Structures are given as structure tokens and as C-alpha cells.
Amino acid sequence: MIGRRLALSAALLPLLPTAPLRAQMRYPVNPVTLITHSSPGGGSDVFLRELIKHLQPVMGVSFAVENVRGGSGATAVARVARSAPNGGTFYATTPTYIQTSYLSRPEVRWDGLDPMAIVFLDPEVIYTRSQSSFRTLKEAMDAAKANPGRQRWGAANPASLERIAMERLNRLTGARAAVVSHEGGADLMVGVLNGTYDVGIGEIQEVKAQLEAGRIRLLGVLTESRLPEFPDLPTAKEQGLDLVVTKFRGLAGPKGIPDDIAAMWEQALRTVLASPAYRDVYTKEALVPVMLGREQARRFTAQAAEDIGAALREMGVIR
């Protein structure tokens, strides 16, 4: 019932001025349903709804976003895995669906879906409050190294990539800092602002409000290269810390989708990512476009799953 209502509202989105329709084979299914486990207004939901505004004119079909919640993503994954492999249904992937596969026994695991594309990486930053004496990540880590077992670092959810990153940082530096996990980013931000934590970790989007107000300072970004939006912010690697977090956003479908459909998606996504209107939107949110097609996305996802599994085992979360 609710799903129907959401689908309807998405279909009624005003069509944007149309980009030239590509002279190619027509997409065989209309409308296409994109499923997310996130609630309306949540991360993947906003990502999809923005994406379809730009994708609609390029692919020449309508899209419906459906929020299938419950089971930490397992319900949505199972739903997509059971759908017909005709290109009509996709799931918006994030590392969550891999984590859920490790943390419980869902009906369909992450490898029950076939990755179709990896579109963006969400850059993670390490930050501190503006009253802090630390100017760079290196300064903070040097201080932590000099006084092992004294610093306190904040991260979001306990089984998240952010916590994994902070535990890795602990091992890289030997700081023996206390890594405190939270329920989402809000409590964590309060803890950094009131000085409970020396540093915190989060997505740019989560820390933007405080950054604009000058209440926090970014110390380093955990990507391979600097972000165009923040050219003065050095990466952790530049500061001598081999730490990169790959939090991805992509699409996956049921197994057995024909190759020509995959090719059409890859081409459409590349066109959309290159369009100035969409680029404005995603650079503002500091999303890093990567665009991996089906073959690469499969390898990427398998590697990500292996890394997450290894990290969860190392932290003792799973056996």
C-alpha cells in the first residue's frame, strides 16, 4: 500500500527539460523500479530521487523509487533477488547490504544480487572541534602516539565502515585510543563539539552544517586523492597514514540480466555523470564519481565484501 503510494509520487515527478534522447535501442522495461532499504529522506533515498531526475530524460523511461524497509536491508535485497531479471528492478547498494549478510542469516546474501554499477564513493573525513589544538590529522595522531591510551575517538554505528576505519587507525599508529561507537551521526557530533572526543569520523554531508558554521575543523579525508570541493584538505595518505575508506553507492539487480541492458545502463550513467546539471548537485555533496560498469562493479563488490568480512572478524564482531 505504502509502496504503491511512494511509487506513484515518484512517477509524478516533473520531467526535466529533456536532454537529447540517445539514438540507440529503446530500454525494454517501463517503468523501472529502484528499491532502497533507506527510509524517505535517508541517504540512499535522496541519492536515488536526485539520480532519477537526471536519468529519466537520458534513458527515456520513468522511474519509481520504492522504500522497502525492515531487516536492515535484507527485505529489500530479497525482494530484488526474486524479481525478473529483465532490467525492471534494481537495488541501491551501500556497504550496509554486505554488513547485514555477515551479521545475520538473511534469506538472500549480498552475493545473491548481481552488481550492475558502482556510481559514487562517499568520502569520509576525520574532524575535530574548532577549539582543538590539532590542525592536521598528523598532529592529532602524533599526539596520540606520544601518549598512548589517552585519546578518545568517536565513530558512528558499531559495525560501520567508520568504526572499522578508526580501529585500523589505532593499529597504524599504536595510539590505543578508545573508539566509541554511536547510533548514527548526531550523538557523535555532540560528543566532538563538547570535547568528549578528540576526533570524530563522518561523511561530508553529515558534518556540513557544523563546518559552515566554523564549529569544526577537518583534519584529513580518507580518499585516494583530494576532493575538488576541498582542495586544501590533505588526504590521510599524504599525512603518512595508509587509510582509505571506500563507502560506495551503486546499483545491483537480480542475477541473469542480459548484457545489452547492462551496457545501456553503463552508457546512461556515464552520460548523466558528465552532465553539468547533475555534476553541480553531486560535487556540492562532495560525492566522488567513480562509475564502474558491471564487470568492474562485480570485482569491486567482491573485494569490498572480503575487506568488510576480514575487518569484522578482526574486531571480533563475527567469527
Added chain:
Amino acid sequence: MDHIASALGGWTVPAAFAGCLWGIFGGALPGISPSIAMALLLPFTYGMEPVTAIVLLASVYVGAEYGGSIPAILIRTPGTNASAATTIDGYEMARQGKAGEALGISLVSGLVGGLFGLAVLVLATEPLAEVALAFTPMAYFSLAILGLSVIASLSGGSLLKGVIAACLGLLVATIGSDPVSGVPRFTFGSPDLLGGVRPILIMVGLFAVSEMLVQIGEPAWGKAEKRDTRLKLPSFGMQRRLFRAQAIGCGIGTFEGVTPGAGGTVAAFMAYNEAKRWSKQPEEFGKGSPEGVAAPESANNVVTATALVPLLSLGIPGSNSAAILLGGFLIHGLQPGPMLFEKAPEVVAGLYWGLLLANIAMLLLGLVILTPALWLVNRPKPYLIAAILALVLSGVFAIEQSFFDVGIVLTAGVVGYLLRLAGVPTLPLVLGVVLGFMVESNYRRSLVISFGDHWVFLQDPVSLILLSLAALLTAWSLWREFGRKT
């Protein structure tokens, strides 16, 4: 004056009324929490003007927190978590044939709370944001302990049974991912339990389902029984009597709303407890005291405004509902936080006016809706019970399209029925479920921060104050409830 005209122009007024109406229905339907009622509307706001969208969502919140009290009074089934405390005296009044009066008190108290909260939001956002920022995990732990300290007065006579119920609730709250390590606990491999059991499901089971089971076992309502089917707003004299309870509700609601955490539910329970403590007729509490309806209902409506303090001033959502509202802001390219007041002052002003309108709408819509609602619950019992059960269960199913959730509700219903047969009060259980995660996660975070040293709870100044307060209030309540009898 110009900005008043611009704020009230366009779609603001219809948005406030429509949002409030939707909220009252959502809130009144057990299983639809305020945040779910808001989430259902969120996709419809994508194409709206930012001010209209924000006002619509905030009005849903206002309406839903009020709407929850309607079934709490009429059928002893709170529509929202925050109206659980209202069942105690609200339903008692309804049983005495004073349902119309109880609904009137709840409506007026909600209005008083909503307007007070709005005034606080407009006038004191800056200083109150600093209060929110002073909260460490230690302080959150102590705040949750303070919330648990009201168990004694919810136990209805037997402290032992009250504590047993609260412990059951705390146990339920341990299901799900471990808050510190992330290890799944008591999930039996099921992904449905990874996120824990949502308190609203327990609530619906414990109240709605078990109440229906109890009702089935009782004879049909006698035709001759005199039941007041007219809505009755509190008279001037009554309003004077309620003033103290409403003031207590406003004070506690302000504090609980500003500090992100359990919010309206704990505010309502604590307001009930304190209203009883400071009342001139404390012996009436639990036996249909009007003050027992006024205090929690003003408290949870204060929260609808003050919960926006950390969201607007810091960009930090303090509750699920505030998180949905944050989504509403983000979709329109607005980033709540310190810069919002400079970048989009018209949205903030529009939101303030919208909240005022929503509260007025709540009063007007309440006056229209309550009389049919009173008529409705006086229909023949078999029809009523069947309809309520069908409505509640389909509502629970619809939200996540999950039979698992329906199973939880039915299980909680049977457990609640058995507990009632055993004379175990269910309100402490609800409190345990609501606060369990907050107690445990912050206790363990604090110990990670202190590297295992328990003194940290007394070294943190806010935590020390809250713990002392909890100790004082608990001792006082225990003495009042149980000490004087022996």
C-alpha cells in the same frame, strides 16, 4: 508585518491544517508513530515550496503527538509512545463516564504545551542549544536513569511487580546489535531482529491487543450505563486546578525535548510522576485525576516544539521525528544548523508561524473530531473490538510490509494479557523498552571513554546532578508509595 503576510501566504495555512489533520489520524491509530506519519507524507513534499513542506511535516508532528491521547483515553490504547502515561488516568476517567471531559482536558493541555514550547523555541533556542551540547554519554546515561526512577509510582502498589516488569522491558531492549561492539545479540540469525525490537510494536501489543483480549472476557456494555458522549472543555475552575500540572508538564517537556534522547515518552511519564508529587489531591491519581491527563499531555506537546531546538540550531536531530524533518530540509537543499538562521530566515520564520497555525488547527480539528470519536467507541463491543484489532494489525503490517512485526505485536499482546492476569503493571515494562537501549549504550560508551573507570559518572558535572536528582526522587517516591503504610 511584511514577513507575517509572506509567511502566512500561499500554502502555509492549508499545509498546517492538512498536516495537523493527518497527524491526528496517524497519532490516533496505534502502530503509526509520529515519525511514521511524517515519513508517509515526506515523498509528497518533494515538489512543494520549502516552507510549505517544512510546515506540513512539523504540523504532522504536532497533530500526531496530540492524536495519540485520543485512543489512550477512550480505549486504554496509546496511539503513540508518548501518550502511554495518559492511559492511567485518562481511561479511568472514561470508565467513570467522563470521557468527554478527559478528551477536553487533553486537547487544552496539548494546546497549552504546544504554545509554550513554541514560545521557548522562538525565544530561547540559542541558550537551550548550549544545554544540548553539554550532554556527554555519561549525562545521557544519568538522564535515562532519572527516567527509570518513575517506576515506583507506575507500579500501582507492588514495587516488586513493577521492577519485574521494568526488567522485562530492559531485557527486550537488549535484542539487536550490541551498541558498542556491533555483535548481534538474541537475533537467532534473523535480519529482522538486527535493528532491535521497535518500542511501538511492544506498546501496541501490550496495550491494544491485550486490552482487546481483556475486553472479550468481560460482559457487553450495559445499555443503561450512563456514558457521557459529549465533548466537554475544562471550565475556568477546572483549568485553574490543572494549571500546576500543565506547568510541570511544560517545564519537564522543555528539558526532555531539548536533550536528544527518549524525548516525549519520558517527558510524559516524568510529568505524570511530578504532577502527582506536587498535586493537592495526589490520592486521586490512578483513579481518574484530571491532572493525570493534563500533565503528560502538555509535556508531550511541548516536546513537538522544543525537539526542534537541536535540529534548527545545531543540525542535530534529537528524535526519529526530527530526523524525518531533517530529511525534509535536505531534500529542499536546506541544511539545518547554525547557518540556517542567516541563509534561510524566511524558512525559519515560516516554520514558527506554521507551528502556531498547527496548534490552532489542533484545537479546531480536535473540537470537530472528538464528538464523532466518542460516538464511535460507544458502538456495540463486538464490532468495536473486531474493527480495532483489524485496524491495528493492518496498520502494523503496512508500515514495513512485514509479518514479522505483526508476530511481535501478537506475542506482546499475549504476554501483556498474561501479565495483567498476574497483576503485573505494564507501564514499567514500556518504560524499560523505551529507555533500555539508552541506558545500556551510554553506560558502555562511558566506560569505553573512561577506560573502565566507573567514577566517570560522578566526575561529569551534568551526570552528577542528574544522578543525584534521580536518587533523591526515587527515595522520596519510595517513601511516599510504600514507606508510610508500614
